Every structure is written in structure tokens, then in C-alpha cells.
Amino acid sequence: MSVDSPILEMKSITKRFPGVKALDDVNLNVQQGEIHALIGENGAGKSTLMKVLSGVHAYGTYEGEIIFNGSLCEFKNINESEELGIVIIHQELALIPELSIAENIFLGNEQQKNGVINWSETLVKTIELLKKVGLKVDPEEKIKNIGVGQQQLVEIAKALSKDVRLLILDEPTAALNEEDSENLLNLLVELKEQGMTSILISHKLKELLKVSDSLTVLRDGQTIQTYHLSSQKITESIIIKDMVGRDLTNLYPERKKVIGNEVVFEVKDWSVYHPLDPNKQLLHNVNLKVKKGEIIGIAGLMGAGRTELAMSIFGKSYGKKISGELYKGGQKIKLNDVSEAIKHKIAYVSENRKDYGLILIDSVRKNLTLSNLKKVSNKNILNMNDEIVEAESIKTKMNVKAPSIEQVTNHLSGGNQQKVVLGKWIFTDPDLLILDEPSRGIDIGAKFEIYKIINELAEKGKSIIMISSELPELLGMCDRIYTLCEGKITADVDIDEADQETLMTYMTQSWRS
């Protein structure tokens, strides 16, 4: 492996979105035949960078140049990059559940002559590919019948079938258990030994340090550092420092802690089953409590059941066979639908604001008042004038940057959309706010503003449950953090005793074995 033969050079890439500079003069050099790790917090620009590379963001919509295999690339779409052998495997797998493994692998690349598919050839080639990735299943098995780990391997086989020269994997192990992750990483190393170059995006530092040859850290859309692991001694803490890059106290605003003694909300023995698979238990006897003015965090890996917990509490919006008890202000309550939850002054800000938070075709005004139209109506007849006044007031209070309250929310930036969702729930005057990934996908400035709003709410005596996959965020905001692993609370850690390692230990403490 020669260090001087880069297969890919991305030079001074800058990519702007309305209101946000997602990438700012980013440089990335990937050597022939190496595993290059790309790491950074959510929103650091990893996915955007890969979208630029693969042509999702077409040539001309960004500044800078991409040189692949020695020639300048001007991809207009993803097909052009694939033609040169750049293949991305996304976090959400792009397989069709109802088709077989073989059909999926050769989808769009069918083994055919004059439009007639040669199935024997398809099968022979599939078997060969599956052998390469170490997958021992029937090639005619449907995708929906195999596990997520195996599906991941099918994706890789699909990439291999296309004569791939640069394989990009976006969080391939996020949804995998330890054994499947191990398998996948071993396969990558094996492929590397056969000459494959790959870029690996992941949050899991340990695995990156184990398999990669080089490692580039992105932060706030900028390249911070590229390390060559063969020649440099790098530890996790160095990388974390690069990733976070600033004093945590600067990132999270100060809060006057006024935590009361009274427990405002309590969950007892909460169990929930999967809505489609009634035998699959997602949450196991969860217990938690929140005091007045307290911010508690829920930390857990993807698939631990965080959102399922929040949504099942919030008017049984998710799951089947829900059992357990809820107490609000010491009184046992039953929340059979969302309107009952709102009546009991509970609010839930979804992690997915576009699909579950906003009505994108509607104005800021209509979105802000939707959950509490009662406040701007009399006997179910709306008072539009009151509505305008109230909406204007929330817009100002939340500092929503929009030309007017009549602006359609679809046109707002992520941060402003999130402020609208948050404002909508503040308008219901809740005692308890459940915030699911409140800062996901929004830039640093807007994040800070949202943290400030959350702090103000807590200072006013509201109780807050905050779910986040960013541990620094929980550590910076919360008074207490529950860790959730495989649907069970594994620890209740006071903020004074909490750090990333402790939390991570509890979050990964599988209790099933």
C-alpha cells in the first residue's frame, strides 16, 4: 500500500444550504486500498460530504473539486458516480423486502439479454457474491425474512456486483448487535486485503480505531484533522476532543436549578409490545420519575426503545399491549389518546419534525395553534384575530426567523421548524415536556437557542424528559440521566456522577444474555 497514491481527493469543498453552511472548506484524501474512517457529531457534515461525493448534490451546487482516480469529477447524479465505482450503502438500507436476495442484488443491473432475465446466471453470480461476503443463506430467500445484519451483507454483495472501487458505508453497525458488527468489520478488513478501498462512517470510536488505517474528523462542517493510524498513536479521548472541540460549558447555556421535591410525573412498570409483532416486547417494566423543574435525560443506543417509550406514554401513540401505570402529581392517570395527554398537560416533541411534528403545507400560525385551538376559540368557533395575536407572540418569544406567521413551514430551516414545533407545545402550557432529539439536524446557533428555551421552561417549574443520542447534550443539559438498553432501564445516574464512559457502559450493558 503506497501512501502517495490517493484514489480520492476532495479539495476545499464548500456546500451551502439556505441559511446554513453545511460544509466549509472540507478536504478529504483517501488512499488506494485503505479503510478511511470519517467521524464527527451529528450535523458535522459527514452525510452532506458523502452526498457531494456521490452526486446527490450535483456538481455546481457546491464549491471545490473532487478528483477520483486521477481525474476531475463532475457528477450530476448518483448514476454517474456509480458508473465510476463509487457506491454508498446508506444507514437506511435500500433493499426491497418482498424481493429475494438475488433479485435485490441485481436490481437495476439485471443479468439479461434483450430484456429477458437470465435467472440461472443471476443465481450463480449471487451464490458467488454471497460466498465472498460470508453469507450462508438461500439466494432466493426474501429480504424481509433475513436479519438486519444479513441485510447489511447483502447490500455489500450488491455493491461488489457493480465492480465497486470505493465503498462508502454510512453507520453500517448502528443497528447491528455485537456479533453482526464484528462480522461486518472483519469482512471489510478482508475486502481491504483484496484491494478494496472503503470509507467508513460511524459513531463507534472503538470499532473505527480497530479497523481503519486513516481517520478524518469533521466538526461543524470543517475538517479538523486527518490521522494515519499506522504511524500515529491515537486514543479515543484525542478524537473526542477533536469532535467536540470546544468547552462544553460554552455549548450549553447556564441554568438556575430550581428543582422541587414533588414528583410531577412517574412511570411504573411500563411494558410495551411491537405494534405489528405482538410477541416482541420492546419495553420491559420501565420505571422513571421526574420532579418539578427537573430535566432528566434518557440515553440509549438506536433501537433501545427511547422513542417507543416516549410515544407509548404520550396517549398510547405507539405499540400494543401496553401495561403499567402513569402518575401525574401523585394521581394515577390514564392516557388513551393524545388529546387526553394534552388535557393532562403533557407534551411530546417528536424526533421527526417533518413527518410527525409539522404540517408542512400549512403556515407557521396554523401549526403553532393546532394542539390548543381551544385557547383561540369559543364554543369551537375560531377567533382568527386572537389566533394571529397569539401566534405572533409565540413567534417573537421563540425567535422564529420567518417573514411572517403566514409563511408555510416547509420553507423554514430545520432550526426554525424545530422552534415552531417547540412553540406549538409551549402554547399548550404543559407541565411535562418530552423532547425527543430536540436538536437533531439543526445548526449550532439554533441548538443553543433551543437549549436556552428548554432551560427557561425548567426554571419556570416545568419538568422535562429529554431523549438524545448525543451524550454530550444530555450531560450538558440534564440533572439526571436514565440509561436504556434493549428496552430496560439499566441505570439512573446523577449528573455529578455521569460521564460519557459511565453512560456508554450502562447503555451497552446487555441484560438479555
Next chain:
Amino acid sequence: MEGIKQLLASNIRRFTMIIALVGIIILFQILTHGILLTPLNVTNIIMQNSYIIVLAIGMMLVIITGEIDLSVGSVAAFVGAVSGVLLVSWDLPVFLGIIICLALGALIGAWQGYWVAYVNIPSFIVTLAGMLIFRGLTLVVLQGQTLAPFPDSFRKLSSSFIPDLFGNGELQLFTILIGLIFTVIYIVSEFSIRKKDIKYGFNTLSMPLLMLKIILLSVVINLFTYILAQYEGLPYVLLILVALVLGYTFIMNKTVLGRHIYAVGGNANAAKLSGVKTKRMKFLVFMNMGILAALSGMIFAGRLNAATPQAGNLFELDAIAAAVIGGASFTGGIGTIFGAVIGALVMGVLNNGMSLMGIGIDWQQAIKGLVLLAAVAFDVLNKNK
């Protein structure tokens, strides 16, 4: 000037619809050498399209929630048939018959709404089944026969006029008076809205612009009643239509219920997580469609003065076309009652104008199809810009 520009920009969809309607009216007025806007023909256009407008209003609500109802023609036929049995065969009092028929419509709507909202069967399938079921039941009820004639008081619903209280014979003065009263109510409401806006400190239309709007609308209202007054005056069915349009516009724009219906269509998941009872909303919208289909069926039966097995054929397509031309979006969440009426009138004037010109039913169909496609294509292209 700036004011007008802004007004145009924010209401572009509404204005294009009205401009299209006015354009079509002018076109046919010329092509038919002035027959289109004669008092007799204007009255005819209203009466011929009344039952489609009633359906289009209900269909607009259904499409706003992101669903579709293919059964309305069959339901209208079925209820028309039942009204025939009740009023012609059994001689029930007309008022009681109408109430029973509306209740039947509500029941049918509830039946379909149940499958769509609570069992989650796509509305396309449920109402396709309904289309067959109620067409079949129409034949069962009528046993293939036509029931006639209806009592006079029932026919009033669709084919009579408000009597002229002043009765000088030449011009229906009472109709003109109603137009004037309506104009006064409209002007008073414009000014009371303006007063409130100023009290709250909102932007209002500048005075000259407001005057222009008031004068324009007043002229249109009174010209319309003047034309009608030259024939037989105001048809009862027009009063029903005006009441429906005003009532449903109020519900959709000014009530919590209306806001919730729009929210369900705009994003059902977000609406549900905002405390909107999404299933109940869909159920209610289908039930409402059933009631309006029943009303439409009775108006049609009254107009024909007979309950026939073929009644309501393809009404569902006219109603859907009207809603779509009127600005409804099949992805849900978008559309207005006013738009549905304009859409229905566009189709109605097209029908009427082409018939006056002596264009055969074959070409009429084809041209209507092209207009429907053009209206939607225009909308889609406009949005992509």
C-alpha cells in the same frame, strides 16, 4: 398598486380559477351569440348543476382529508329510489320522507367511513365496493322500474321558484330585493371585519382597494339577481346552495372542526400527535358525504320528477372533476368550498355552452376530459416553478 400585486400574489390560485370561469363564460357567450347569459339559460345552468355542486362540496371535504369517494353517484341514485318508494308508493308526508332519506344518507356515509377510518381499508376500495353495492340496491328497490310522479311539494326542492311577493309579472322584484339585502349584509360584514382588524392593529386593505372590491362584488351579485329576475326569479335550490356554501365555508375556515379536517389531510401523523382525532375526522367527513349525496339524489329525483335506476350515473366523476378543477390536491390538506363551486360551474358552463352550440355528447365528453387534464397540469406546472 403594491397592494393589488400582493393581493394577487397571495390569492393566485383563487384568481386563476375565477379568471378561467369568466373566460369560459365570455367564450361561450360569444360562440352562442349571447344565448348563454339569457335569463332562461342562466336559470337552467344553476338547476342543471345544483346536484353536482352539492356533491362537489362533500367531495372537496373528502379529498381534503386525502381520501376519495367513488360511490356518491350510486348513493344518490339509491336514496333517490328510496325517496320514490317512500313518497310515491307509500305516500308518506314529504317532510318525513326527506328526513328519512337524509338519515339514510348519513347511515350509508357512516358505513363507508367506518371501513375507511377504523378498519383502515383504502377509501378507493371501500367506495368502489359502495358504488357497486348501492347501484345494485337501487335496482333492488326499484325492481327495474321507474317511480313517478313525486308530490308537488317535493318537486319544489329542485324545480320551483320563490314566489314574487310584489307580483307585477314583468320583473321579479322580490328577487332583486333579496339581492339588495344580501349586498347590504355583505357590505356591513366587510366593514365590521375591517373595524376588528384595525382594533387588533392588523394590516387592512387600503380604502380605495376595499371600495373596489365591494363595488365589484356588489355589481356581480345584483347583476346575477337581475338576470334571474327577468325569468322566474330565485330557484329554491339556489337558496339551498348558497346556504351550503356559506355554512361549509364557515365550518372549514372558522371552526376547530374545519381546522382539524385540514390538518388530517395535511399530515395525518402530525395531526394525530397534536391531539386531532384523525379517525373520527375521516369518519365524519364520509358521513357528511353520505348526507350530501342523499340531498343530491333527492334534488335530482325531484328535477326528473321520477326515481329511475339510471339516476346518478357518473356523478362521482363530475364531482371529483369539479373538486380537482377547483384546486383540491389529491395528496390532501388543500382545497376550498368556494373552489369546488367554481370547479363545478366550469364543468357546468362547458356542458351547457357546448350543448347550446350543438356539439354532440361524444365530443363534449372528450373536451371535458381535456379541460380536466389541462386544469391539473396547469396547477402542477405552476407549483414546480
